[in-house]
Structures are given as structure tokens and as C-alpha cells.
Amino acid sequence: MFKTSICDLFNIKYPIILGGMLWVGKADLVAGVSDAGGLGVLGAGGMTIEEIQSEFEIVKSKTDKPFGVNIPLVRPDSEDMINAAIKAGAKVIVTSSGSPKKFTKMIQEQNCRVMHVVANVKFAKKSEEAGVDAIAAEGYEAGGHNGKDEITTMALIPQIVEAVDIPVVAAGGIADGKGFAAALSLGAQGVQMGTRFVAAHESAAHDNFKEALLKIDDNGTCITGRTTIGPTRAIKNELTDMIVKAEGEGASSEELFEMIGEGRSIMACIEGDCVQGSMYCGQIGGKIKELKTSKQIIEDVISEAQIVIKQLSSLI
Numbered sequence: 001m002f003k004t005s006i007c008d009l010f011n012i013k014y015p016i017i018l019g020g021m022l023w024v025g026k027a028d029l030v031a032g033v034s035d036a037g038g039l040g041v042l043g044a045g046g047m048t049i050e051e052i053q054s055e056f057e058i059v060k061s062k063t064d065k066p067f068g069v070n071i072p073l074v075r076p077d078s079e080d081m082i083n084a085a086i087k088a089g090a091k092v093i094v095t096s097s098g099s100p101k102k103f104t105k106m107i108q109e110q111n112c113r114v115m116h117v118v119a120n121v122k123f124a125k126k127s128e129e130a131g132v133d134a135i136a137a138e139g140y141e142a143g144g145h146n147g148k149d150e151i152t153t154m155a156l157i158p159q160i161v162e163a164v165d166i167p168v169v170a171a172g173g174i175a176d177g178k179g180f181a182a183a184l185s186l187g188a189q190g191v192q193m194g195t196r197f198v199a200a201h202e203s204a205a206h207d208n209f210k211e212a213l214l215k216i217d218d219n220g221t222c223i224t225g226r227t228t229i230g231p232t233r234a235i236k237n238e239l240t241d242m243i244v245k246a247e248g249e250g251a252s253s254e255e256l257f258e259m260i261g262e263g264r265s266i267m268a269c270i271e272g273d274c275v276q277g278s279m280y281c282g283q284i285g286g287k288i289k290e291l292k293t294s295k296q297i298i299e300d301v302i303s304e305a306q307i308v309i310k311q312l313s314s315l316i
């Protein structure tokens with residue numbers, strides 16, 4: 001069922017990938033998604049190498065299915081992180097925030113796959129030239145850091161699919177079977193979901209963050225950082241109000257950094273401060289109204305997609 005080239009490439013049952021999520025996508029969620037037939041990806045952006053290794057020990061104790069890791073290439077120790085993750089058993093390295101060129105060959109030589117996250121056609125082509133195995137194309141509705149070009153998933157996927165010959169995974173705004181079916185219709189070979197999995201029982205997000213997510217509507221997120229540190233989508237709160245106001249008044253990146261300080265994501269994700277902390281979340285958050293296990297999320301996506309596709313074919 002829905003066996004695409006991404007399933008063969010990553011050796012998974014369903015073409016559903018857990019987006020790497022800083023502080024949220026830890027061992028329990030990774031194992032849950034992989035065990036249910038998707039690809040669990042560790043959100044390693046804030047982890048030390050030792051933490052990556054110990055998270056993978058937990059993953060391996062819970063499942064024998066393949067799993068991956070997200071390595072933001074802005075990390076100065078990204079090469080060491082990649083090597084340690086592969087040694088610890090990762091089968092897919094999802095790179096983001098930087099060029100994968102330097103790392104692609106050495107990852108593939110260790111019998112591991114590389115998928116790079118992009119937000120426009122130009123970087124999709126560059127990633128293909130760099131030799132990556134697949135591309136995750138992330139639209140502007142996604143939670144977390146977004147592309148500066150503000151291209152939505154609906155417009156981005158068909159253009160990237162046309163521009164490259166390697167498999168494309170759609171990310172941004174997908175949380176159910178309708179979104180999954182739409183992504184496949186646009187030419188994607190799979191989906192990467194972040195926001196939906198924040199509201200999984202196994203996600204490491206603080207309960208207050210999960211509750212806040214379940215309460216928002218379609219207009220519950222906003223972009224900050226457009227004029228300064230780069231667009232980032234999160235749930236609206238006092239923090240985002242403060243940043244939007246400061247940016248509107250022309251604050252520079254330095255002024256903004258000073259105002260925000262460090263650790264705003266930790267405040268929300270780990271400490272549960274949903275007023276002053278940063279809760280990365282996509283626009284599809286407004287549709288998520290209950291916590292589920294990762295297994296249930298994946299099963300629901302697949303069964304709803306079957307129904308949607310049957311309904312559509314009855315129109316022909």
C-alpha cells in the first residue's frame with residue numbers, strides 16, 4: 001500500500017517521515033514512527049554526540065526497523081555528528097541548513113542514505129548535483145525555520161518534482177490522509193510531517209506545548225524573523241508579539257538577539273513556558289485536535305488516504 005521509491009530507498013513500509021525536531025523528536029518518537037512503518041528521524045540539532053549515541057541505544061532497544069537523524073549543517077561539529085550517528089546505527093542522514101556537498105559521498109560510502117531539506121528549486125537542483133539520494137521540499141506553512149522565498153508546499157512540490165530526477169518528499173502542512181494523498185498527487189514520493197508528530201504521545205514536547213497546539217486554529221501561528229534572523233513559524237504568544245513589534249519598529253538582528261536571548265525553544269519544549277518560550281508549529285496545527293500515538297497517526301494517514309483516493313477515482 002502506497003509503496004513508492006522512497007520506501008525502497010529507505011527500506012520502510014510507508015513513505016511517511018518524521019521531520020527532525022529540535023528538543024521534540026527524541027528516542028521514543030523515533031522508535032514509535034519507525035516501528036509503525038515510517039522513518040523515525042532524531043532531532044539532533046541541540047544534542048551532543050554522546051546524547052545522539054544514547055538516544056539511538058534506546059531506539060534500538062525498542063525497534064529493529066531503520067531510523068535516521070537530522071543534522072543541521074550549521075553545527076561546526078556536523079561531520080563528527082554524522083559519523084557518530086552512522087556508527088550508532090542511523091541509516092538515513094537528513095541534512096538541513098547548509099550545503100550537503102561536503103558530506104554526501106562520505107555518508108553514502110558508509111552504506112547510508114542522504115536526504116537534504118530545501119525550500120526552493122535552486123537548492124533542490126544544487127542538492128541533486130551534490131549527489132544526495134532524495135530531497136525533502138518544505139513549504140512555507142511548515143513549523144520551525146522556513147525558506148526566505150515564502151513558497152508554499154502546493155506550489156513548491158510540482159516545481160521541484162519537475163526540476164530534479166531524484167525522489168522528492170513533501171513537507172509543510174501535511175498532517176492527515178488528505179494531505180498525504182495531495183502530496184502524492186503533486187508528484188512527491190512521500191511526506192515529512194513535523195507538527196502532527198509534536199502532538200504524539202511519545203513526543204518529548206512538554207505537555208503545555210502539546211495542549212497549546214491542540215487549542216490553536218488556522219490562524220494560530222505566525223512568522224517572526226523575516227527581516228532579521230530568517231523566517232521561523234511558531235504558535236503566537238507574548239514572545240512572538242514582542243518580536244513582531246520589534247521587527248515592525250526596525251530592530252536589527254543584534255538588537256533582536258539581545259532581546260530574545262538564548263534558549264527560548266528549551267523554555268517551551270522542555271520547561272513548558274508557553275508564554276515566553278518558542279513553540280515551533282506549522283499552519284496545519286489548527287487541524288490537530290487530539291493526541292495520538294505515532295502508530296495511530298500513521299495508520300490514520302494511510303487509511304484516510306485510501307478513502308480519499310477511492311472517492312476521487314469515483315469522480316472519473
Ligand SMILES: Cc1cc2nc3c(=O)[nH]c(=O)nc-3n(C[C@H](O)[C@H](O)[C@H](O)COP(=O)(O)O)c2cc1C
Nearest residue numbers: 019020021022096142143144172173194195280282
Ligand atoms: C517543533 C519543531 C521543531 C523543528 N525542528 C527542526 C530541526 O531541528 N531541523 C529541521 O531541519 N527541521 C525542523 N523542523 C521542521 C520539521 O522537520 C518538518 O520539516 C516540518 O515540521 C514539516 O512541516 P509541518 O510542521 O507542517 O508538518 C521543526 C518543526 C517543528 C514543528
